[in-house]
Amino acid sequence: MTAKLHVGAAGLLGLALAVAPARGQEADAGVPPEASSLRPKLEFGLEAKAHYRRSDENRFAVKFPFTPDMLPVGQTQGFEETVDEGNHFEISVVTLFADATWSDQLVAHAKVNFIDLYERNPTSSADEVNVDELWLRFGHDSQPALLPAGSGAYVKVGKFPKLERQNDRHLESYGLATTAFNRLEDVGLEVGVDLGRHFYLKGSLTAGNPVFLRDPNALAGDNGTSNLLRKNPDPVIKSGVVIPYDAAVQSLDEDGDLQKGGAVGLRFASEDGETGLDALAFGRERKLAKTLDIRGSFYGGDLDLLDGPAGIDPAKVAFPVTSDRKREVGADLWLYRGGLSFFGQYVDQDLGGLGRTGYEGEFAWRFDLPLAASFGGRQLFPSIQPAVRYSKLTPDYKSPPQSPSPSFAWPWEKWDAGLRVAIVAGVDVTAEYSHNTFTLGSGAKRHNDELLATLRWQI
Amino acid sequence: MKATRQAVRRAAISGLLAALAAGRAPAASAEELRGRVELLARGGKGLARDADVRQAVVFFEPSAARSTRAPETPYEMVTEDKEFVPRVLAVPRGAKVRFPNADPILHNVFSVSGQNSFDFGLYRKGPGQTKRFDTPGLVRVFCNVHHAMVGYIWVLQTPFSTAPASDGSFALPNLPRGSGKLTVWHEQAEPWTIALDVPTPGPVAARVEVSRPRIPPHLDKSGRSYFRSNREKYGG
Numbered sequence: 001m002t003a004k005l006h007v008g009a010a011g012l013l014g015l016a017l018a019v020a021p022a023r024g025q026e027a028d029a030g031v032p033p034e035a036s037s038l039r040p041k042l043e044f045g046l047e048a049k050a051h052y053r054r055s056d057e058n059r060f061a062v063k064f065p066f067t068p069d070m071l072p073v074g075q076t077q078g079f080e081e082t083v084d085e086g087n088h089f090e091i092s093v094v095t096l097f098a099d100a101t102w103s104d105q106l107v108a109h110a111k112v113n114f115i116d117l118y119e120r121n122p123t124s125s126a127d128e129v130n131v132d133e134l135w136l137r138f139g140h141d142s143q144p145a146l147l148p149a150g151s152g153a154y155v156k157v158g159k160f161p162k163l164e165r166q167n168d169r170h171l172e173s174y175g176l177a178t179t180a181f182n183r184l185e186d187v188g189l190e191v192g193v194d195l196g197r198h199f200y201l202k203g204s205l206t207a208g209n210p211v212f213l214r215d216p217n218a219l220a221g222d223n224g225t226s227n228l229l230r231k232n233p234d235p236v237i238k239s240g241v242v243i244p245y246d247a248a249v250q251s252l253d254e255d256g257d258l259q260k261g262g263a264v265g266l267r268f269a270s271e272d273g274e275t276g277l278d279a280l281a282f283g284r285e286r287k288l289a290k291t292l293d294i295r296g297s298f299y300g301g302d303l304d305l306l307d308g309p310a311g312i313d314p315a316k317v318a319f320p321v322t323s324d325r326k327r328e329v330g331a332d333l334w335l336y337r338g339g340l341s342f343f344g345q346y347v348d349q350d351l352g353g354l355g356r357t358g359y360e361g362e363f364a365w366r367f368d369l370p371l372a373a374s375f376g377g378r379q380l381f382p383s384i385q386p387a388v389r390y391s392k393l394t395p396d397y398k399s400p401p402q403s404p405s406p407s408f409a410w411p412w413e414k415w416d417a418g419l420r421v422a423i424v425a426g427v428d429v430t431a432e433y434s435h436n437t438f439t440l441g442s443g444a445k446r447h448n449d450e451l452l453a454t455l456r457w458q459i
Numbered sequence: 460m461k462a463t464r465q466a467v468r469r470a471a472i473s474g475l476l477a478a479l480a481a482g483r484a485p486a487a488s489a490e491e492l493r494g495r496v497e498l499l500a501r502g503g504k505g506l507a508r509d510a511d512v513r514q515a516v517v518f519f520e521p522s523a524a525r526s527t528r529a530p531e532t533p534y535e536m537v538t539e540d541k542e543f544v545p546r547v548l549a550v551p552r553g554a555k556v557r558f559p560n561a562d563p564i565l566h567n568v569f570s571v572s573g574q575n576s577f578d579f580g581l582y583r584k585g586p587g588q589t590k591r592f593d594t595p596g597l598v599r600v601f602c603n604v605h606h607a608m609v610g611y612i613w614v615l616q617t618p619f620s621t622a623p624a625s626d627g628s629f630a631l632p633n634l635p636r637g638s639g640k641l642t643v644w645h646e647q648a649e650p651w652t653i654a655l656d657v658p659t660p661g662p663v664a665a666r667v668e669v670s671r672p673r674i675p676p677h678l679d680k681s682g683r684s685y686f687r688s689n690r691e692k693y694g695g
Contacts, residue, residue, distance in 0.1 A: 146684055272676035273684030336686065368607070371541050374563040377583050379541075 045097035051454040057085035058448045064404040073233040080407055083238040092117045108136045135160045144334045145276030147197045147269045156190040163202045163263050164282045164332050166343045172454045173416045173434050175360030175391035179216050180245045181347045187249045200265045208259035208286040210301035212247035215240030217450045241407050241448050259286035276336040283329040288352050316402040322353030339366035360391030378424045385420040410438040426458040489633040494663030496627040496643050507669040510647045512627045514547045516613050518620040519631050521639040527618050529553035533589050538566045543610030549620045552595050558587040567603035569680045578680055606685040607674055647671045
């Protein structure tokens, strides 16, 4: 039996609301509620993003035998093609946040996205409403590279980010490793134990994210969708230039085999958190489903995506899958020194016998600026933050000769460089450029770049 | 701007001395203690270049207890250009200190120094609020918005206090004869203390090694890291 995610999310939200008082008031700022208080401290936040984007136009011929009705009149070949190239002004995402804090030991959190173009994959149009996070946590969970007061433990249930995900990105784009392995949230249970202040363990039991395809550029969509599939004479099937990735969870425990994850970490930090180091080794495993319904797309997820369309010789379209297991092992490293930060991640994946490694490193430096002007009691241009990220994906498998997605097997490099300028507290602009370089099956190198400028507003 | 700050600082110190002096008549046996403070680099290798000796507080505590009387007029520690001006303030026990905001931006001045703790919350440009300090000791003052804003208030039980000149020299006039304790405090050094008898045979030399950063490690008023809040508010 399949329970759709939004049903589960609504149930959890109902549980959280049932526990919370109907007319909760925000506690005095900065004063933690007493541990025994039944009235939580309620905090709400809003974040909205708008952007200008200029995406390269690219198309790469594929040898998949598309039927004539799938191609424009007169066209005999399909392409992996940028979905929505060119210049665009768009509202990227509007996000509502809610936190209910009874104490440091009991916290509920909700994050709901509206419009979210960042997650408009597999659909070219975003879900109108998407519950991105919804969880309840018992116990204290430390942020990376910050010391807890001592030993402790927590249990978190709901929908939440993967335990190895970078928690403070400094660009709006994503690295290749993050995109491929841990960009989106999972659903289930996570436990963590601090053994002293420096050593910690984590474990998770989750539904697992379905394997699907997406273009690594930040806002590229996927036109393999029913709502945009037009018939001849003008069919539109644009997948983007794609890699396999862990897509949004579509359902809870599709086939009864939950994903098991674990991690061990070591952290050192100054008491005030100005300087910190956190190293985390992690791993997880689950069974790949034969197919998974992907909301908004006629493509199937997991093995279905790798096996190729039915009715065609698998030797021509199927990737050489040898098992139904999906495993990842990897490591994270966080370094902080004042405004300076580094995040690095390495992941080694076994996707049904298809091996792939990915890594990325992001370096950012925040500079606080002197007070020169103000607006509404807040400093204008309080800080700037340049950031640069390098990421790489290296598949060790070849594409079948007629795969509709030969880019699954292309070695890929990506440079992201940008500057975040804080305009006033809660409002900033991030201008960045993503330079993609991938190697085609022929050995030729190609690029698929994107310029992105994002205005972000937080309250 | 620097001249303004120095003037405020001098006024603060002079005000303290005048206020303290107002509470008593100089004894016929009054003595003056002179000396010099030298801030040394780590390891004592030459003079420290990144520390301002004028920010030191020098005070003498006679063995025989002395009463102090705080003035009615409050002292001031102003938030200006995202700094506290003066950065260091010495006041008698029971003194009031007002914290005007001269910046066009919001500040949240607070302290978690024991009995002298306070939290004014966010406030705009204006005269600010006043806090009375009744417990002797060092009060560390911060802004909950701006991590780099650091100020110190010494609440003293002795009327004998001063700040060194730019060359490190200082003078404590009108000291009573007899034994006591001389302390030199600087935000970037361990307190330097010596027991002595007044009058001293000559000037006192206080050689103090700078061993701390100008911005001390500290948490916000809720006990959380400023750097956590500087990181992404909503993660991922």
